[in-house]
Amino acid sequence: xxxxxxxxxxxxxxxxxxxxxxxxxxxxxxxxxxxxxxxxxxxxxxxxxxxxxxxxxxxxxxxxxxxxxxxxxxxxxxxxxxxxxxxxxxxxxxxxxxxxxxxxxxxxxxxxxxxxxxxxxxxxxxxxxxxxxxxxxxxxxxxxxxxxxxxxxxxxxxxxxxxxxxxxxxxxxxxxxxxxxxxxxxxxxxxxxxxxxxxxxxxxxxxxxxxxxxxxxxxxxxxxxxxxxxxxxxxxxxxxxxxxxxxxxxxxxxxxxxxxxxxxxxxxxxxxxxxxxxxxxxxxxxxxxxxxxxxxxxxxxxxxxxxxxxxxxxxxxxxxxxxxxxxxxxxxxxxxxxxxxxxxxxxxxxxxxxxxxxxxxxxxxxxxxxxxxxxxxxxxxxxxxxxxxxxxxxxxxxxxxxxxxxxxxxxxxxxxxxxxxxxxxxxxxxxxxxxxxxxxxxxxxxxxxxxxxxxxxxxxxxxxxxxxxxxxxxxxxxxxxxxxxxx
Numbered sequence: 001x002x003x004x005x006x007x008x009x010x011x012x013x014x015x016x017x018x019x020x021x022x023x024x025x026x027x028x029x030x031x032x033x034x035x036x037x038x039x040x041x042x043x044x045x046x047x048x049x050x051x052x053x054x055x056x057x058x059x060x061x062x063x064x065x066x067x068x069x070x071x072x073x074x075x076x077x078x079x080x081x082x083x084x085x086x087x088x089x090x091x092x093x094x095x096x097x098x099x100x101x102x103x104x105x106x107x108x109x110x111x112x113x114x115x116x117x118x119x120x121x122x123x124x125x126x127x128x129x130x131x132x133x134x135x136x137x138x139x140x141x142x143x144x145x146x147x148x149x150x151x152x153x154x155x156x157x158x159x160x161x162x163x164x165x166x167x168x169x170x171x172x173x174x175x176x177x178x179x180x181x182x183x184x185x186x187x188x189x190x191x192x193x194x195x196x197x198x199x200x201x202x203x204x205x206x207x208x209x210x211x212x213x214x215x216x217x218x219x220x221x222x223x224x225x226x227x228x229x230x231x232x233x234x235x236x237x238x239x240x241x242x243x244x245x246x247x248x249x250x251x252x253x254x255x256x257x258x259x260x261x262x263x264x265x266x267x268x269x270x271x272x273x274x275x276x277x278x279x280x281x282x283x284x285x286x287x288x289x290x291x292x293x294x295x296x297x298x299x300x301x302x303x304x305x306x307x308x309x310x311x312x313x314x315x316x317x318x319x320x321x322x323x324x325x326x327x328x329x330x331x332x333x334x335x336x337x338x339x340x341x342x343x344x345x346x347x348x349x350x351x352x353x354x355x356x357x358x359x360x361x362x363x364x365x366x367x368x369x370x371x372x373x374x375x376x377x378x379x380x381x382x383x384x385x386x387x388x389x390x391x392x393x394x395x396x397x398x399x400x401x402x403x404x405x406x407x408x409x410x411x412x413x414x415x416x417x418x419x420x421x422x423x424x425x426x427x428x429x430x431x432x433x434x435x436x437x438x439x440x441x442x443x444x445x446x447x448x449x450x451x452x453x454x455x456x457x458x459x460x461x462x463x464x465x466x467x468x469x470x471x472x473x474x475x476x477x478x479x480x481x482x483x484x485x486x487x
Contacts, residue, residue, distance in 0.1 A: 017092065017109040023070065025049040028104060037111050039085030055081035055089050069098050069105060079112070091116045148176040181238075181472055196236035196320055197457050197470055201348040203233050203240065203341065204265045207278055210241040211263055214248040219257055222248075225264035233276050234344040239317045246310040247280045247337050254284025254335065267343070274343040275323070281336040287329040295327065362388030363482060365415030368403060370394040370432065371448070372423040376471075380418065383475050387482075389415065397427030401435050408439050416486040418469065421449040421456055430456060433464040444485040448473075 011018055011031050020029040027046050035041055038053070045053065054062050058080040069076045075097045081089045092109040099106065156169035204226045211222045251261045262281040267274070287295065296315040318325050322342050329335040367389045371377045381391045392414075394400035400419065407414055417436065419429030433445050444466035447456050460468040466485045469477060 017111070019107050019109075021050055021105045021107060023103040023105070025051060037084075037090060038082055044085075053082050055083060057081075065096075066105075069096055070100070073098055073100060142180070145176045145180045149173050149180075152176070177472070196239050196317070197468060198234045198236050198321075200232050200234050200344050200346050202230050203235055203276060203278070204230055206235075206237050206241055207244055207263065207265055210244040211248055211261075214245045215252060215261075218252055220252045220255060220259055220261060222261050222263045225262070225266075227266040229267070230265060231267050231274070231276055231343045232346075232348045233321075233341045234346070235321055235341060236317075240321075240341075243314040243317050243339065244278070244280070246314045247339075250310065251280060251282035251284060251335070254286075255282050256284070259283055268340075272324075272340075275340040276343060278339040278341070279336060280339075281334065283334040286331040286333050286335055287327075288331055292327065292329055296325075363415075363479075364388055365486075366390045366392060366412070367415050367482070368392050368394060368400060368417040370397065370400040370417065370429065371420040372396055372426065373420075376420070380478075383478055386475070387479055389482075395426075396423045397429060397432030400432050401427075401439075404436050404439050414440065414443055416444040416446065416466075416482060418446045418448050419465075421447055421454060422451065429465075430463060437464055446481060446485070 014031060015033060017033045017037060018031040019027055019034070022028050026048075027050055030042050030045055032042075034045055038045075040053070051059055051062060061078075062080055065076060065078055075095060077093070077095050079091060079093050082092055083089050090111050091113045093112045094107055094109045096105050096107040098104075152169040152173040156166045156173070159165040159169070208222075208224060208226075211224075215222065248261065255261075259282070262279070264277075264279045264281075266277055266279075268277045269275070295311050315325055318339055318341070323340045325340070326338040327335065328338075363384075367384055369377055369380050369384070369391055370393075371380070372395055377393045377395075381393060384391050392403055394403055397419070400417070404414065404417075419432055421429045423429075429445075429447055429449075433447075436443070436445060445464070447460050447463070447465040447468040448471060449457055449468070450471040451457070456463045456465065457468045457470060460466065467481050469481060
């Protein structure tokens with residue numbers, strides 16, 4: 001047995017912070033390390049409830065843990081922050097045990113502030129390393145896409161007198177352009193967590209196309225199981241393709257670039273509601289139980305050269321679609337990811353056009369295009385004129401408002417307007433649309449931007465627009481949106 005003198009010496013000279021806390025919320029006994037660590041005198045610490053010395057952000061958790069300690073009567077370990085007298089704070093790692101017969105809790109805390117700082121610095125260094133790997137990978141992908149674009153456009157020019165070859169090379173260039181657009185979409189999601197720009201429809205085709213694209217040139221193949229009566233969901237095609245691509249590439253790498261990935265898309269109803277479930281299953285190396293808890297943490301990766309951003313980004317995207325992801329994995333057996341997207345009660349976009357057919361007739365009327373970039377205005381003018389419309393150009397929001405006012409005075413009507421949201425040094429579409437709507441309240445105005453993270457792009461109606469066009473867009477995108485809202 002330890003003598004009372006020995007106990008007193010341990011209590012007095014221990015570097016750890018030792019205390020006895022009453023169920024009434026006040027310190028009863030404290031050893032000298034408290035004063036040395038926090039700067040408060042023992043009397044000051046005893047004068048107020050211990051909770052007042054806890055960092056405000058940690059107090060709710062501390063109350064919950066105190067309740068758990070008292071109710072369960074068991075040892076509990078946790079960490080929290082205590083405020084020092086000089087206004088700084090210390091991280092304390094606690095071990096606590098209650099003694100209900102005495103209405104007290106015995107606690108021992110260790111100052112782990114330096115360890116926390118070291119771990120945070122190491123984590124930040126790892127983040128920088130991962131971002132460097134990511135940047136190098138993106139530069140590599142972009143250079144490949146630019147090489148394809150340059151090469152195909154040059155070959156189209158060289159063979160300009162042979163129609164079939166021109167169509168072939170320009171078709172290849174358009175495919176590279178689409179890949180580049182998807183890559184920039186991923187970058188925006190990484191950097192800003194872009195809000196989804198959704199459409200309503202059957203998601204199966206997007207899933208299948210993404211799987212085929214992700215496995216092109218690979219020895220891995222997909223085996224599909226698609227529900228023929230799939231319900232519609234509201235989704236951003238580019239963002240969902242990004243999620244599917246991340247999971248397919250992970251599965252391909254886990255299987256050593258050889259094998260079959262099971263892909264199924266089915267309607268499912270569970271306790272959370274009606275969903276369309278996308279399942280991606282591989283027979284790869286699997287994920288350990290320890291790592292399974294961290295796979296959605298930013299920058300966590302077990303792959304050499306990996307960025308640790310794929311799964312966290314996928315998780316974020318699905319959450320913004322009001323869905324969720326589940327994962328099952330067993331080492332040496334394989335991994336299964338389930339993506340749940342809520343079923344939409346609204347009519348699919350493709351079914352909103354009369355008779356389910358898109359009109360191929362030429363348009364008519366005048367469209368106002370506002371963009372600060374000359375090259376963008378020029379190509380939009382050519383695209384719209386090819387569809388049969390006349391075009392008036394504006395270089396910023398104030399210029400656009402002046403044009404609308406002049407058209408109103410002349411008694412002329414505009415079919416619709418397309419406004420760039422961001423104009424450096426000038427009025428953008430977000431400000432211009434309010435004034436334009438006062439002048440021509442019934443005219444559809446479309447928001448156009450390369451910033452998919454702008455809330456106007458995901459919810460244009462809330463900001464006075466009829467719909468949004470995400471740059472870069474195709475001719476069919478422009479045609480469809482004008483027919484739908486200004487037809």
